[in-house]
Amino acid sequence: MAEAKVNKKGPKFPVILVANDLLDGEVVFAAKDGGWTPEPGKAAVADDADAAAELEARGQAEFKANRIVDPYLVEVRIAENGMPVATHFREALRQKGPTVHPDMGKQAEYDVPA
Amino acid sequence: MYRYDEFDERFVRDRVRQFRSQVERRLDGSLSDDEFKPLRLKNGLYLQLHAYMLRVAVPYGTLDSRQLRQLALIAEKYDKGYAHFTTRQNLQYNWPKLKDVPDILDLLADVEMHAIQTSGNCIRNVTSDQFAGVAKDEVEDPRVTAELIRQWSSLHPEFVWLPRKFKIAVTGAEHDRAAIKVHDIGIRILRHAETNEVGYEIVVGGGLGRTPMIGKVVRSFLPKAELLAYLEAILRVYNAEGRRDNKFKARVKILVHETGEEEFRARVEAEYAKLNGPTVNAPEGEVERIAAYFAPPAYETLPERSQALETARASDPALDRFVEQNGFAHKVPGYIALTVSLKGIGEVPGDMTDAQMRAFADIAERYSKDELRVTHSQNLVLPHVKQDDVPEVFAALKANGLATANAGLITDIIACPGLDYCALATAKSIPIAQAISKTFADDDRQREIGELPIKISGCINACGHHHVGAIGILGLEKSGVENYQITVGGDASENAALGERVGPGIDADQVPGAVEALVSVYLRERQGSERFVDTVRRAGLDPFKAGFQAFVSGAGQEAAE
Ligand code: SF4
Numbered sequence: 001m002a003e004a005k006v007n008k009k010g011p012k013f014p015v016i017l018v019a020n021d022l023l024d025g026e027v028v029f030a031a032k033d034g035g036w037t038p039e040p041g042k043a044a045v046a047d048d049a050d051a052a053a054e055l056e057a058r059g060q061a062e063f064k065a066n067r068i069v070d071p072y073l074v075e076v077r078i079a080e081n082g083m084p085v086a087t088h089f090r091e092a093l094r095q096k097g098p099t100v101h102p103d104m105g106k107q108a109e110y111d112v113p114a
Numbered sequence: 115m116y117r118y119d120e121f122d123e124r125f126v127r128d129r130v131r132q133f134r135s136q137v138e139r140r141l142d143g144s145l146s147d148d149e150f151k152p153l154r155l156k157n158g159l160y161l162q163l164h165a166y167m168l169r170v171a172v173p174y175g176t177l178d179s180r181q182l183r184q185l186a187l188i189a190e191k192y193d194k195g196y197a198h199f200t201t202r203q204n205l206q207y208n209w210p211k212l213k214d215v216p217d218i219l220d221l222l223a224d225v226e227m228h229a230i231q232t233s234g235n236c237i238r239n240v241t242s243d244q245f246a247g248v249a250k251d252e253v254e255d256p257r258v259t260a261e262l263i264r265q266w267s268s269l270h271p272e273f274v275w276l277p278r279k280f281k282i283a284v285t286g287a288e289h290d291r292a293a294i295k296v297h298d299i300g301i302r303i304l305r306h307a308e309t310n311e312v313g314y315e316i317v318v319g320g321g322l323g324r325t326p327m328i329g330k331v332v333r334s335f336l337p338k339a340e341l342l343a344y345l346e347a348i349l350r351v352y353n354a355e356g357r358r359d360n361k362f363k364a365r366v367k368i369l370v371h372e373t374g375e376e377e378f379r380a381r382v383e384a385e386y387a388k389l390n391g392p393t394v395n396a397p398e399g400e401v402e403r404i405a406a407y408f409a410p411p412a413y414e415t416l417p418e419r420s421q422a423l424e425t426a427r428a429s430d431p432a433l434d435r436f437v438e439q440n441g442f443a444h445k446v447p448g449y450i451a452l453t454v455s456l457k458g459i460g461e462v463p464g465d466m467t468d469a470q471m472r473a474f475a476d477i478a479e480r481y482s483k484d485e486l487r488v489t490h491s492q493n494l495v496l497p498h499v500k501q502d503d504v505p506e507v508f509a510a511l512k513a514n515g516l517a518t519a520n521a522g523l524i525t526d527i528i529a530c531p532g533l534d535y536c537a538l539a540t541a542k543s544i545p546i547a548q549a550i551s552k553t554f555a556d557d558d559r560q561r562e563i564g565e566l567p568i569k570i571s572g573c574i575n576a577c578g579h580h581h582v583g584a585i586g587i588l589g590l591e592k593s594g595v596e597n598y599q600i601t602v603g604g605d606a607s608e609n610a611a612l613g614e615r616v617g618p619g620i621d622a623d624q625v626p627g628a629v630e631a632l633v634s635v636y637l638r639e640r641q642g643s644e645r646f647v648d649t650v651r652r653a654g655l656d657p658f659k660a661g662f663q664a665f666v667s668g669a670g671q672e673a674a675e
Contacts, residue, residue, distance in 0.1 A: 020161055025212060097164055
């Protein structure tokens with residue numbers, strides 16, 4: 001259902017890899033230290049095509065291993081506090097949770113991009 | 115209310131068992147994502163922006179208090195303490211976990227509910243008039259027909275994989291509250307002009323979405339007993355000829371449009387002639403069995419108007435206003451139906467907390483013959499309230515934040531979940547509704563403006579029915595920002611019409627101002643008791659375009675200053 005919001009020529013770097021956890025559906029990010037994290041601030045950031053390809057390969061392997069679904073790359077910029085912030089409004093919203101419920105989703109549990 | 119027989123019960127329980135095993139096999143890896151996705155969709159389970167979403171069927175929008183309490187329990191235990199009523203009279207949970215869904219489905223089955231036919235390319239849950247069985251202008255309770263169609267469609271082997279989803283709506287009243295002209299099939303129960311016999315008018319090929327169309331009458335009078343065979347003929351033509359090559363052209367509306375009304379009708383009639391009607395149509399006994407479930411509740415014999423209510427209204431302006439705005443004339447003397455708005459000022463349209471659901475279940479049990487309805491405009495209805503009880507009901511609703519007197523007014527806004535939840539969205543929808551609601555919060559002003567249904571969708575799929583809003587708002591993405599297109603003149607009733615654009619798309623923060631501008635044009639132009647949509651029809655689009663344009667230029671000016 002959710003399709004990569006990355007332009008056809010390939011993404012502008014930096015990027016992160018986002019997916020949904022199979023079991024609970026939560027939005028997860030490929031983490032800096034391997035594995036998956038629900039925390040937007042802990043997402044691994046890829047600055048070039050090689051690093052991005054590595055993230056994608058990780059996503060595909062974990063998709064096949066039935067850990068996550070719908071993995072895709074998301075373009076980000078790095079905020080002053082060092083956090084990767086999605087540049088597209090849809091992806092930025094996924095990093096936080098519903099705007100109509102600030103008490104729910106990631107914004108209620110973690111540090112999220114401003 | 116319809117009650118499951120043994121067959122229904124077994125069918126639903128089997129489906130839960132089956133899905134439980136499918137989830138287990140998905141989690142242990144024996145089912146791949148590609149294999150599992152269609153299976154979960156067949157059970158109403160979507161994957162949205164933040165989480166899974168489970169859509170629960172509320173057939174023809176009718177519930178009892180036991181069911182609503184169970185829905186509250188699920189909201190509390192497996193969701194975040196609330197649920198959302200949709201424009202198809204269904205209910206959605208926004209945060210269930212995959213591993214919990216089989217348990218949720220079991221809890222639903224305990225109260226004769228399920229999530230079947232709420233997703234996928236099948237005949238979807240049938241919708242109907244929220245005042246079914248209650249309205250004075252009704253020929254017959256449409257839910258009997260809706261339930262008959264449910265039973266026919268649930269297990270129909272031929273129609274499990276249609277080219278695309280298929281939505282049917284039924285009304286039994288003169289005034290169409292079920293939007294039958296914008297459904298794949300719309301059915302109106304009516305009396306034959308000469309013989310007075312009760313039958314059906316069958317409308318095919320309506321729909322919203324990317325290519326909105328008003329349905330065409332393919333049969334102006336169908337004898338009641340022939341319904342299922344005739345529907346089967348329509349579905350057969352569609353199943354065989356509907357386009358499977360292009361998702362955007364796969365709905366029956368495109369087939370009707372491309373084939374031409376006359377030719378489509380001829381093909382349906384030819385197919386119908388080939389069918390062996392008696393083997394398809396429901397036996398009379400079965401129709402009677404179903405009808406018995408929808409027999410009216412035991413009403414008391416009461417005077418037409420309640421003195422107690424009149425007295426209470428005279429001394430309590432808030433109660434008076436509530437009854438005036440949200441009351442609906444009941445066909446039985448001394449009774450009234452009440453619309454209960456889920457559109458408090460600034461609230462999320464259609465959302466209800468578990469505490470509100472429980473309180474509302476108690477109110478329905480005590481004061482409305484244990485019955486409640488869900489409307490396609492995301493509100494609820496207490497269908498059978500004794501007028502004498504209205505002051506108590508009003509107090510109980512008020513205590514639970516459910517007494518907003520705005521049914522049908524400018525703050526009674528339909529909004530799809532939009533980008534706050536929906537994976538397909540191109541823009542937010544709910545915050546737009548909230549901003550408009552706050553702009554027009556003043557009661558007197560709302561009343562002065564009168565009936566004005568605003569409908570908002572967060573993408574071209576039009577779940578928020580924006581094409582048929584008196585003011586319609588469609589959220590799109592333009593150059594990386596959310597952008598909103600405004601239409602006026604849409605109508606979902608028997609006078610169905612599609613709204614027309616008043617100008618170019620605007621930014622989110624301009625929308626309330628644009629609505630103000632359109633309302634000003636209406637207030638200036640309206641004659642007599644014209645509603646907004648009547649004024650658009652009579653005065654035409656131009657004054658609205660001009661008002662909108664003036665607003666947009668003015669807003670641009672301000673931004674530049
Ligand atoms: S109209 Fe679009 S955004 Fe709104 S619920 Fe439907 S698919 Fe989602």
